[in-house]
Amino acid sequence: MTFRLTAPEAKTIKTLSFVPPKEYTMSGGWSLFTSPKRDLGVIKLLFCWPCGTAHKAAPTLARATQTLRLSGNKNLSAEEIQEGFEYWGAAANLDVGLLSSTLVLQTQKQHLEQSLKWLMEQGAEPVFPEKELSVFKQVETASLLRRMQTPRYWSSRLCFEALYGKDSADTRFENPEDIENLRVAELKNWFEKHLRFPAARLFASGDFGDEERAVVESLLGTAAPLQQPASFSQTQNPEFKSNIRHGMEHAQQVSLYMGKRLPRLTIQEMQTASFVNMFLGGFFGSRLMQDLRETRGLTYGIGSGLTPSAHGFTWYINGEMNSQNAEKAAVATREIMLGLTSSPPVGEELEKARRYVSGQLRAGFDGPFSLPAKWQFLLQNNLPESYYATYMDRIWSITTDEISVFADNYLRPDSFTLALAGKLS
Amino acid sequence: MISFSRFVLPNGLRVIHHYDPDSSVVVLNTLFNVGARDESSDKTGFAHLFEHLMFGGSKNVLSYDKAVENAGGSNNAFTNNEYTNYYISVPAENAETAFWLESDRMFQLNINPQTLEVQRGVVVEEFKQRCHNAPFGLLWHHLRGLLYRKSPYRWPAIGEDLSHIENAMLEDVSAFYKKYYHPANAILCVAGQISEEETRTLCEKWYADIAPTGEVNNNLYISDPLPKTRRFMETEDPSPNPAVFMVWRGPAFQDPESVALEFFADLLGGSEISPIYTLWVKENLVFNDAAAFYVRSHNEGLFVLYGVLNEGETHAHGEKCLLETLSDAIAGKFFTERHMERVKNKATSALLFEKASLINRAQKLCYFENIGEINRVQDEDAVYRNVSLQVMLKTAAGNINPDAAAVLYYHPKQSS
Missing domain, CATH: 3.30.830.10 (Metalloenzyme, LuxS/M16 peptidase-like)
Structure with a gap:
């Protein structure tokens, strides 16, 4: 059994191995990106509009419009339209992010023509029936009120509002009255301006080849010129708050949320930020997870990340813990942030993160449906096709000093807002 | 395959x-x-x-x-x-x-x-x-x-x-x-x-050098008789919405009847075009969320039906609405051959998308091996196709007795 004493050699991953999507301009002017065909029997068609909640004229409008775009037209009700998809085993999944709106048509290959035809016919001219908007308001208000009972909701909301102000494009939190104030005419206007089918980019993946492309081409019609992503007016910086506390009587835990505004970064800075974040709380082996969870057992999970904002990124840290551990966790988190400057990763820690991130970067391209989201990210952020390959290079070339300097520039704890919500001791 | x-x-x-x-x-x-x-x-x-x-x-x-x-x-x-x-x-x-x-x-x-x-x-x-x-x-x-x-x-x-x-x-x-x-x-x-x-x-x-230190789990457990009458409890929750949940026990994963019940639950309350949702969320505004689903598992499954009540609605009325629609569905009031084709197509699509993931395939193979029927991993779609409307309704009638539900009422927790 001595063979068990020695770990098999783990090879480093330094290259990516994927076939990039092909871009086609179809006869109607549509831009279509296709992933390599896989023999699965199913297809995903992703329609993506460069418009999300950050482009809002009023809170919730972008979300409500996208959610209700298949809720009825002058001939058919929401139920009849939905039934048409389900009959073919298809689904049209709608979503809205900060900077984009998406519709994913999931269908069996054998039903591609029927389900796409149905989508294009029934989804082109929505009327947003009053009844459907009324149900939307009722369901969404109840759901919002339930979320408002959780510590996590309030820690993140109060942190974002402190960072960006309540009315900024980046404050994605809505109130019951925002939902109540929605009007059909506003939804129609929003749809006309931003969400018509021809204004979308299209990505196909799964069992999608030349025959399927011909089917899509025959059904799409003529595209409108793609919209440029809207620009946003710079929001006023609210007065900086370092500490926010929000007590919740019924809560059993405390949610910790720390956040900081980052400006728009260069490609290399984005890659550096992404890699530095891994050491902070970006994976299980990060300093936050290892210290707060694995060494001290203070939390089930704590992590950090970078989320896009209208003008750059927000760097955030979030976790839930016992009330008596919350202040302890906040102090430890600050120490870990400072530690990335004073004792940046070297040797084994640096090597392990490089190996982990490079392996995961490559694995992220695995599977038949992985490419569309990655290409959507590139197009949305005006990044070159080489972004992922250069990130791989950056992982292996970044130095300890660069990490330390970057952490000193962007991760000083006193530049972050800390919000604690829940059962405060 | x-x-x-x-x-x-x-x-x-x-x-x-x-x-x-x-x-x-x-x-x-x-x-x-x-x-x-x-x-x-x-x-x-x-x-x-x-x-x-x-x-x-x-x-x-x-x-x-x-x-x-x-x-x-x-x-x-x-x-x-x-x-x-x-x-x-x-x-x-x-x-x-x-x-x-x-x-x-x-x-x-x-x-x-x-x-x-x-x-x-x-x-x-x-x-x-x-x-x-x-x-x-x-x-x-x-x-x-x-x-x-x-x-x-x-x-x-x-x-x-x-x-x-x-x-x-x-x-x-x-x-x-x-x-x-x-x-x-x-x-x-x-x-x-x-x-x-x-x-x-x-x-x-x-x-090969790892010795077994115990027996293969015999998977024998005490089982309870099926409830014959309504069982009831009520409790408080921090959620601001009162709610009614009902649950029944049903057939095991290996039993084709479990697929019939899964289909029945999907048609009854699995989407926004189901009778439970359209009748009680959209038309009569009793609930702000309502659904039905069947959890298939090795030993036996669970059929769940629930609704989250709107302000002013009572639990008793909510329970009555859910049970009325359940009974009508079992009696054949809602579903046709077109519904059956629809639910089968949905299930086939879900199966194909699930199999697109390597980890899902690996987990599925282990699961079927664990229940002793690995070759049936290839038959899932055929099992779906074999469920007829008559079998589905008969299975629902045989397994879901509206008078023998386990019923849970949630009340919003009062602040002290």
Whole structure:
């Protein structure tokens, strides 16, 4: 059994191995990106509009419009339209992010023509029936009120509002009255301006080849010129708050949320930020997870990340813990942030993160449906096709000093807002 | 069609190999035939706590997670009432690292007081996060408690009571490991860009010397008779919305009737065009959310029907609305052949999308092997196609007695 004493050699991953999507301009002017065909029997068609909640004229409008775009037209009700998809085993999944709106048509290959035809016919001219908007308001208000009972909701909301102000494009939190104030005419206007089918980019993946492309081409019609992503007016910086506390009587835990505004970064800075974040709380082996969870057992999970904002990124840290551990966790988190400057990763820690991130970067391209989201990210952020390959290079070339300097520039704890919500001791 | 081959090592470890040339990774999925149903009633949550301890290192692996990360891989696990499942995914060129790691923790796990203390703390926080901080977080505690009296299915995998986890002792943990975590009680699926020959060679090298330390789990459990009358409880929850939940026990996964009930639940309340949703959420505004679903599992399934009430609506009225629609559906009022075609097409699509994921395929193969019917992994769609409208309605009538529901009322918690 001595063979068990020695770990098999783990090879480093330094290259990516994927076939990039092909871009086609179809006869109607549509831009279509296709992933390599896989023999699965199913297809995903992703329609993506460069418009999300950050482009809002009023809170919730972008979300409500996208959610209700298949809720009825002058001939058919929401139920009849939905039934048409389900009959073919298809689904049209709608979503809205900060900077984009998406519709994913999931269908069996054998039903591609029927389900796409149905989508294009029934989804082109929505009327947003009053009844459907009324149900939307009722369901969404109840759901919002339930979320408002959780510590996590309030820690993140109060942190974002402190960072960006309540009315900024980046404050994605809505109130019951925002939902109540929605009007059909506003939804129609929003749809006309931003969400018509021809204004979308299209990505196909799964069992999608030349025959399927011909089917899509025959059904799409003529595209409108793609919209440029809207620009946003710079929001006023609210007065900086370092500490926010929000007590919740019924809560059993405390949610910790720390956040900081980052400006728009260069490609290399984005890659550096992404890699530095891994050491902070970006994976299980990060300093936050290892210290707060694995060494001290203070939390089930704590992590950090970078989320896009209208003008750059927000760097955030979030976790839930016992009330008596919350202040302890906040102090430890600050120490870990400072530690990335004073004792940046070297040797084994640096090597392990490089190996982990490079392996995961490559694995992220695995599977038949992985490419569309990655290409959507590139197009949305005006990044070159080489972004992922250069990130791989950056992982292996970044130095300890660069990490330390970057952490000193962007991760000083006193530049972050800390919000604690829940059962405060 | 999922292509696979299967072999058994002399120590009883069942191995399934599944080749996927399009993948750049290799997945090792290990299923141990032990879940929350194997716990004693004063030590619930143990199988799940043990899942956490499996990441605490082993005789020759100081840190499991560090080694996975060093190989560029990722891993995770889950525990349910019936089994515990671990998976690791690594770049194909590092497949052997996964064999080393997974076999070493089956060979000799490093169980020590420090790891136990830390993971007890982590699991206690997980319990609070999932069960106390989330709306309706204790739902499955209440529903299972209503349905079962003696059966070990009466608590969920997270555990019945926090104190059971807080009081877990080292000797309990060691005995649990010895009894259940050995090759004869496990199934390994090796999937991805790895040949069958290499899989056999690596299995021989890393697993063949691990001796079974216990028997194969016989999976015999006390069962409760089916409820014959309505069972009822009410409770408070921080959620601002009152709600009505109802649940019935139903046939096991292997029984084609379970598919019939899954279809019935989907048609009754599985989407926004179902009668439950259109009648009571959209038309009559009784609920702001309502649905039905069937949870298929090895021993038996659970048919759940619920509605979250709008302000001013009473629980009794909500229950009456749900039961009325259920009875009408069983009586054949709503569904036609077109509905059957629809629900089958949906199920086929869901199956095909599920199989697109390598990890899903590996887990599915282990699951079917564990229930003793691995070849049926190929028949799922055929089973779907065989369910007729008549069979579906007959199955619903035979299994769901509206007068014998387990009923739970949630009230918003009053501030003190």
